[in-house]
Amino acid sequence: MTDATSVADYVQARRAEVDALLASLLPAPPDCPAPVAEAMRYSLTAGGKRLRPVLCLASAEAVGGSTADVLSAACAIELIHTYSLVHDDLPAMDDDSMRRGRPTLHVVAGEGMAILAGDGLLTEAFHVLAGLQGDPARVLRAIGLIAGAAGPIGMVGGLAIDLACVTPDPQGHTAPPLDGAGLAAMHAKKTGALIRASAVAGAILGGGAEAQIAAIDAAASEFGLAFQIVDDILDVEGDAAQLGKSPGKDAAAGKPTYPALYGIASSRQMAEACIVRATASLTAADLADSWLLGIGRWIVERRN
Amino acid sequence: MTDATSVADYVQARRAEVDALLASLLPAPPDCPAPVAEAMRYSLTAGGKRLRPVLCLASAEAVGGSTADVLSAACAIELIHTYSLVHDDLPAMDDDSMRRGRPTLHVVAGEGMAILAGDGLLTEAFHVLAGLQGDPARVLRAIGLIAGAAGPIGMVGGLAIDLACVTPDPQGHTAPPLDGAGLAAMHAKKTGALIRASAVAGAILGGGAEAQIAAIDAAASEFGLAFQIVDDILDVEGDAAQLGKSPGKDAAAGKPTYPALYGIASSRQMAEACIVRATASLTAADLADSWLLGIGRWIVERRN
Numbered sequence: 001m002t003d004a005t006s007v008a009d010y011v012q013a014r015r016a017e018v019d020a021l022l023a024s025l026l027p028a029p030p031d032c033p034a035p036v037a038e039a040m041r042y043s044l045t046a047g048g049k050r051l052r053p054v055l056c057l058a059s060a061e062a063v064g065g066s067t068a069d070v071l072s073a074a075c076a077i078e079l080i081h082t083y084s085l086v087h088d089d090l091p092a093m094d095d096d097s098m099r100r101g102r103p104t105l106h107v108v109a110g111e112g113m114a115i116l117a118g119d120g121l122l123t124e125a126f127h128v129l130a131g132l133q134g135d136p137a138r139v140l141r142a143i144g145l146i147a148g149a150a151g152p153i154g155m156v157g158g159l160a161i162d163l164a165c166v167t168p169d170p171q172g173h174t175a176p177p178l179d180g181a182g183l184a185a186m187h188a189k190k191t192g193a194l195i196r197a198s199a200v201a202g203a204i205l206g207g208g209a210e211a212q213i214a215a216i217d218a219a220a221s222e223f224g225l226a227f228q229i230v231d232d233i234l235d236v237e238g239d240a241a242q243l244g245k246s247p248g249k250d251a252a253a254g255k256p257t258y259p260a261l262y263g264i265a266s267s268r269q270m271a272e273a274c275i276v277r278a279t280a281s282l283t284a285a286d287l288a289d290s291w292l293l294g295i296g297r298w299i300v301e302r303r304n
Numbered sequence: 305m306t307d308a309t310s311v312a313d314y315v316q317a318r319r320a321e322v323d324a325l326l327a328s329l330l331p332a333p334p335d336c337p338a339p340v341a342e343a344m345r346y347s348l349t350a351g352g353k354r355l356r357p358v359l360c361l362a363s364a365e366a367v368g369g370s371t372a373d374v375l376s377a378a379c380a381i382e383l384i385h386t387y388s389l390v391h392d393d394l395p396a397m398d399d400d401s402m403r404r405g406r407p408t409l410h411v412v413a414g415e416g417m418a419i420l421a422g423d424g425l426l427t428e429a430f431h432v433l434a435g436l437q438g439d440p441a442r443v444l445r446a447i448g449l450i451a452g453a454a455g456p457i458g459m460v461g462g463l464a465i466d467l468a469c470v471t472p473d474p475q476g477h478t479a480p481p482l483d484g485a486g487l488a489a490m491h492a493k494k495t496g497a498l499i500r501a502s503a504v505a506g507a508i509l510g511g512g513a514e515a516q517i518a519a520i521d522a523a524a525s526e527f528g529l530a531f532q533i534v535d536d537i538l539d540v541e542g543d544a545a546q547l548g549k550s551p552g553k554d555a556a557a558g559k560p561t562y563p564a565l566y567g568i569a570s571s572r573q574m575a576e577a578c579i580v581r582a583t584a585s586l587t588a589a590d591l592a593d594s595w596l597l598g599i600g601r602w603i604v605e606r607r608n
Contacts, residue, residue: 031457033493035473036464040456087423092415110474111396112467115419116460119391122423123455126430130448136440143447144434151427152344153335156420160340163416169339170414189337 007294011054014067018053019045021075026124039109039117040124043086044079046100049302052077052195055223055295056202059216062290065206069134073142073205076128077198080150083121084194086114088159092167096249122150134205142201149197158190166255178256184225191231192224199223199292215285219278219292226274227299229267232257236264238304271300311598315358318371322357323349325379330428343413343421344428347390348383350404353606356381356499359527359599360506363520366594369510373438377446377509380432381502384454387425388498390418392463396471400553426454438509446505453501462494470559482560488529495535496528503527503596519589523582523596530578531603533571536561540568542608575604 022044028037053074060070089096089104090111097107106114129146132139148154161182164175178186199220203213235249236259258267275296282288326348332341357378364374393400393408394415401411410418433450436443452458465486468479482490503524507517539553540563562571579600586592 027455027457031461033456033461033464033468035468035479036456036461039464083423087419090416090419092419108474110471112394112471113464113473115391115394115396116464116467119387119422119426120456120460120464122426123451123460127448127451127455130444130451136444140434140440140443144431147427147431147434151331151431152337152340152424153331156424156427157335157337157340160337160343160417160420160424163420164337164339167414167416169417170412175339 007291007298010058010291011295011298014054014057015050017057017067017071018050018075018078021071022078025072025075025079025128035109035113036116036120039105039113040120042108043099043105043117044082044121046102048078048082048100049304050078051227051295051299052081052198055195055220055292056198058291058295059199059202059208059220060206062216062287062292063203063206063208063212065202065208070202070205072128073132073201074198076125077146077194077201079121079125079128080146080155081194083118083125084150084155084159086118086121090114093159093163094249132205138204138207142204145204146194146197146201149193154189154193154197155191158186158188158193161186162190162255180261183256183258183261187225187228188221191228192221195224195227196220212285212287215281215287216292218281219287219296222274222278222281223296223299226271226278226296229258229271229274230300230302232259233264233267233271234302234304235259275300311595311602314362314595315599315602318358318361319354321361321371321375322354322379322382325375326382329376329379329383329432336424339413339417340420340424343409343417344424346412347403347409347421348386348425350406352382352386352404353608354382355531355599355603356385356502359499359524359596360502362595362599363503363506363512363524364510366520366591366596367507367510367512367516369506369512374506374509376432377436377505378502380429381450381498381505383425383429383432384450384459385498387422387429388454388459388463390422390425394418397463397467398553436509442508442511446508449508450498450501450505453497458493458497458501459495462490462492462497465490466494466559484565487560487562487565491529491532492525495532496525499528499531500524516589516591519585519591520596522585523591523600526578526582526585527600527603530575530582530600533562533575533578534604534606536563537568537571537575538606538608539563579604 026040056074056077057067057070061067085099086105088094089099090106096104105117129143165178168174200213200217203216278296279293282292330344360378360381361371361374365371389403390409392398393403394410400408409421433447469482472478504517504521507520582600583597586596
């Protein structure tokens with residue numbers, strides 16, 4: 001069930017479902033003014049791995065839930081992820097001009113419209129989540145979890161730590177460079193929190209028992225860390241065409257990375273160790289025979 | 305019950321409750337990184353009329369609900385309003401350096417941190433809403449309503465229309481100037497939608513019957529329009545010290561305004577007509593003997 005070919009097929013099938021719903025999920029004119037509708041769509045349909053929604057769907061399936069019921073939630077999480085990329089690419093943040101192989105949104109639509117499109121994607125995510133069918137108490141729990149993970153104690157907080165380390169504030173202050181523990185804590189918020197929430201939300205909405213939800217939470221934390229370590233490795237080793245963005249950018253910006261702190265070989269071992277720990281968590285909850293571990297391997301072995 | 309002095313007292317009392325909860329509502333260090341915690345707090349505690357939360361509380365009371373139960377929701381709406389001000393003040397948007405009598409957030413914390421603080425306020429609002437006590441179905445309905453009103457078919461959409469009229473996109477295009485109908489439609493989204501949602505969410509969470517919710521919705525639409533007309537008048541007639549921001553800015557930017565399209569006297573009459581229609585809606589639903597009409601008068605008679 002979890003050999004490489006079938007995992008690739010599984011991921012591809014779920015991704016196709018996600019892309020199909022994403023194409024029709026956003027409001028369009030005349031309800032939604034055309035400039036912001038086009039801007040949101042531009043960023044949302046630029047491709048992307050759809051890791052978070054696929055993980056959400058796989059978690060729902062792992063606990064015996066139906067992926068059809070959870071698909072809207074999975075797509076809402078991708079809206080949140082996409083908004084974070086749009087805002088993070090802005091000149092005042094990471095100042096990236098390429099993303100997923102295309103010019104970033106602020107380059108094509110202007111900074112103001114990019115800010116608004118990001119705001120729109122984030123807000124629309126909660127609109128979609130509030131409309132989910134199913135047990136209202138579980139839906140509210142998932143919304144709270146996702147909002148917490150995306151917000152100031154989660155992703156936004158991690159982006160703020162990152163920004164404070166790199167960009168001087170108006171008084172000229174920059175935060176001191178992060179050590180290994182600080183780097184891990186930053187990534188746990190910046191990237192890890194939403195990846196983790198994607199999996200846990202899938203387990204909650206899929207009707208999982210508390211022990212299943214806890215095991216998936218633990219495994220997804222490891223996946224999130226592995227994802228970031230591999231991201232840092234790809235930033236050193238990757239190639240622009242495959243990445244769809246410029247490699248070497250983090251190092252050039254003086255950002256702390258796993259390869260910079262630990263070297264490439266140790267970083268790879270750290271990523272592998274994440275998968276070992278995730279396997280233990282899922283096995284203990286009798287969830288090893290799901291697609292989740294294959295997705296973990298996919299995270300570690302990806303090339304973009 | 306609705307004479308001017310007691311309305312002022314009522315608004316002041318509700319505003320004090322809102323301010324008290326807002327002071328403790330946001331996440332703080334160590335969970336929330338200090339730079340973004342400080343940035344969010346700076347904007348949230350800068351004062352402000354708290355119109356939306358007061359309206360939310362008054363609606364809950366009008367339908368017989370307890371304001372204590374609705375207070376968190378009212379504050380969540382103020383988080384959303386505050387985020388919208390932070391982002392709208394950014395150089396790529398309205399480029400305002402003063403707000404509520406203090407330098408705007410991007411001036412004191414930098415553009416990147418202001419973008420993140422806005423994102424954090426918006427996301428945290430849904431975190432708070434997801435944690436509301438009470439009937440989960442009503443809570444979900446309120447979340448959906450608020451997200452719809454704040455998102456691309458609501459406030460974000462209105463801001464996008466405004467931006468497209470004033471700021472050329474990277475291709476140098478600016479949308480044609482709005483006529484009267486276009487101006488009303490833009491404001492219904494930009495300002496009206498969240499004011500309306502504030503009142504309706506209060507009615508929903510306060511346990512209102514459908515006829516009461518519909519009447520409050522109709523009245524709050526009128527309040528929203530009156531609010532914007534008066535805002536435009538104050539932009540012409542107001543004084544910077546009382547406004548806490550620079551008057552004359554809209555006219556200087558060539559933005560369409562009610563006074564520019566209709567003159568000051570007709571604009572005032574239009575605002576008064578809104579209150580007349582709101583009174584009719586509330587009276588028909590036996591809600592005229594609530595604080596809502598007094599709040600409508602406060603909206604029209606305000607000086608800032």
